Amino acid sequence: MARLPFVQDNNASEVVRTAFEAANRINGRVANSMRMFAHSAAILKFLLPLQAVLQKDGLGCTLDAKTRALAMIKVSALNECRY
Numbered sequence: 001m002a003r004l005p006f007v008q009d010n011n012a013s014e015v016v017r018t019a020f021e022a023a024n025r026i027n028g029r030v031a032n033s034m035r036m037f038a039h040s041a042a043i044l045k046f047l048l049p050l051q052a053v054l055q056k057d058g059l060g061c062t063l064d065a066k067t068r069a070l071a072m073i074k075v076s077a078l079n080e081c082r083y
Helices: 014-027 032-037 041-055 065-078
Strands: none
């Protein structure tokens, strides 16, 4: 359970709404991590480009999609993530 409430579309600033729209275009959704980081527009400004490079083929990450997915699963398991 989150310790801070997620920023929702209806109470987001214009800067945050713009970032959420970009996330929807790129990922088809706004991840909960982005909704959490949206409390700081300065962090949010860099988060989406970073996530895009890490998760999308051809944007600069040298790992293939399978290796990236395995790394995410491993890190989640090490951190005892519930999902």
